Amino acid sequence: MIWPEGMKRTKQREDVYRALEASEGPLSAVEIYERLERHYAISTVYRALAAFEKAGIVSKSTLMNTDTALYALNEGGHQHYAICLRCHRKIPIDGCPFEDASGQSVPEGFLVTGHKIEVYGYCEKCREKAMDQHMRGE
């Protein structure tokens, strides 16, 4: 467990950290709260996540068409996802399309500190069902 310098170690923060560590994918604050069996106040979970984010060991992201933020440990570089519009499964994309692209697309003088790429569509399993629904005008 990496611990940001100057950050107090408390039971609640360690547990939030472990919840993220134990999870295969990004979690929402409420999901973490539930996984910790509501042992701590939800505001504490939010504050721990905010502290981790500020310290740079956690990244926060919001998926299109949702209003809940997801949090994940920043381990070894970054990752992008293909997100299924039907089952909401997040499939990691190998490599980063942004790195492949010519850097000249960013405006001159702009200092890039990060980026976010999300690809939307239907995963193999949902493809057919989604098309059926679409045909029926749902």
Added chain:
Amino acid sequence: MIWPEGMKRTKQREDVYRALEASEGPLSAVEIYERLERHYAISTVYRALAAFEKAGIVSKSTLMNTDTALYALNEGGHQHYAICLRCHRKIPIDGCPFEDASGQSVPEGFLVTGHKIEVYGYCEKCREKAMDQHMRGE
């Protein structure tokens, strides 16, 4: 003004549409509500936007670290932005890094229907000020 087939033309919807048309960048529902001088109920604005989005003539997006959705007319292809973390200016990026990149990065069997790319950082004007603040630990 393009009008989706089967959608009723009402004064409120036309005004919402014009507000988007007249704007240089994406607007939030509240911004539209204000620009229309609160003439209509905010729920009406939301419902008009939802109807436009469903009809495919408006796209909805949410920026990282905010909880307000932005709406824009879908005119001629898509656009990505470099977003300044300090002044929140949205600078259009020429071209689409995703199109340049090899398509093989997306998982096999995944049917892509759309994507979203946001580049974060500091624009030329905010660069220095942002660095100063960072140094002072803000």
Added chain:
DNA sequence: TTGCAACTGCAACTCATTCGCAATTACTGA
């Protein structure tokens, strides 16, 4: 012109997230 499904306004509601404040706790230095 009429009928009615779609649309609107209003107010009350939801839900994620934040905040104020008093009580608690992790760390520092003696």
Added chain:
DNA sequence: TCAGTAATTGCGAATGAGTTGCAGTTGCAA
């Protein structure tokens, strides 16, 4: 080891974007 203190926590109340139920209104097809 222990006291002092600044950071952290828990609680509940507040916020703010967005949604919803419902009664009244309106676009539009016949």
